[in-house]
Amino acid sequence: MALIVQKYGGSSVADPVRIRNVARRVAEGAASHQLVVVVSAMGKTTDSLMSLAHQITPAPDPRELDMLLATGEQVTIALLAMALQDGGLKARSFTGSQAAIRTDCGHTKARITQITAERVRQALDAGEVAVVAGFQGLSEADEITTLGRGGSDLTAVALAAALKADVCEIYTDVDGVYTADPNIVPDARKLGRVVYDEMLEMASLGAKVLQARSVEFAKKYGVTVHVRSSFKPDPGTLVTKEEQGMEEVVVTGVTHDRSQAKISILRVPDRPGIAAQVFGAIAAKNVVVDMIVQNISRDGYTDMSFTMPRGDHARAVSTLEEIARSIGALGVVHDERVAKVSIVGVGMRSHSGVAAKMFEAFAKEGINIQMISTSEIAVSCVIEDKYAELAVRTLHDVFEVGKGVNR
Ligand code: ADP
Ligand code: ASP
Ligand code: MG
Secondary structure (H helix, E strand, C coil): CCEEEEEECHHHHCCHHHHHHHHHHHHHHHCCCEEEEEECCCCCHHHHHHHHHHHHCCCCCHHHHHHHHHHHHHHHHHHHHHHHHHCCCCEEEECCCCCCEEECCCCCCCCEEEECCHHHHHHHHCCCEEEEECCEEEECCCCEEECCCCCHHHHHHHHHHHCCCCEEEEEECCCCCECCCCCCCCCCCECCEEEHHHHHHHHHCCCCCCCHHHHHHHHHHCCCEEEEECCCCCCCEEEECCCCCCCCCCCCEEEEEEEEEEEEEEEEECCCCHHHHHHHHHHHCCCCCCCEEECCCECCEEEEEEEEEHHHHHHHHHHHHHHHHHHCCCEEEEEEEEEEEEEECHHHHHCCCHHHHHHHHHHHCCCCCCEEEEECCEEEEEEEHHHHHHHHHHHHHHCCHHHCCCC
């Protein structure tokens, strides 16, 4: 009998009808396998809770925010356990803390440190379906923590690793990982397989179908992840390790991230220690910087630009305005709304001219590139937000991603 961890995302459990649908899917699986089922909060519950907190205060205390956000998943586990029991199955729900998912103390983006899952194992031994709340854990200080947005994926993968499950199935509102967001690119193609490194880049660069940290975890512990539809029975996409002889297309996927902001600090004195001072100050405010560009120096001055999640933008601007004054820079300009569009593919390792082809495609469409970054298997450009969808479709066309060899 195989042990399977299944995870159902927010849209799959958005209302009672959908929860009953999930219960039916779980019952089918439970007929021949041991099942652990991880669930997200219903629909847009996490967004609503976040908005509630911000109606109380612009800067909620992170401990209290986690206390609030963790309630979302607790509602779903209870309802799903009831639905399963109603269908005649033995089922029991567990919060992250009851499942012994231990984390560090980094409220709102805690990292998992250990999972013993004793009560989950006991439930399985007793022939029950264990229903576990995603996205939450218990810190070393015995506080409720959350694992960052999309964190239920991480709960599922980490439980699969801890329990040595045969597979971790991620059920969502699309039937797999596509060459681009299928809601934006109509001719995007479902990938039969995608390797960890590609999936990690795609997730980090905006393909929110899997949380990036969950992919990192899956790669580290060799968990096979199967992304599939909670509404259709068809097989989805397998996320696995790279194998010799796999067909290599140059570009596997095109991703976009419209949740970014950009700040430039102008006419910064160009001397040792300045970058450390600027980035030290924003790191102290817990702002995670993504891309950084520094221009070549003219007359002893330079400009620096960088991007960050939009949510951190206001905090970063106020900190930088202070720093700009103290180091004698000219000032700070910012754009709260930029988009990052990227191409990803392990095939890029052995091909040249890929970036040039991307820039040419943007030039033809009159899209100005503001920043560029590259890794071994990805090229990303920051552009004006209004061009994001056009840019994704253009790249999907130019690189013929929709026609690649399905693997
Ligand atoms: P869940 O609530 O199940 O966790 P998410 O909304 O987090 O689901 O992720 C699924 C969404 O990811 C899809 O609806 C789709 O719009 C988006 N998405 C973005 N890029 C991709 C991609 N390359 N392949 C599939 N889905 C993608
Ligand atoms: N409910 C959380 C979120 O919306 C976790 C998740 O759905 O994965 O981010
Ligand atoms: Mg998700």
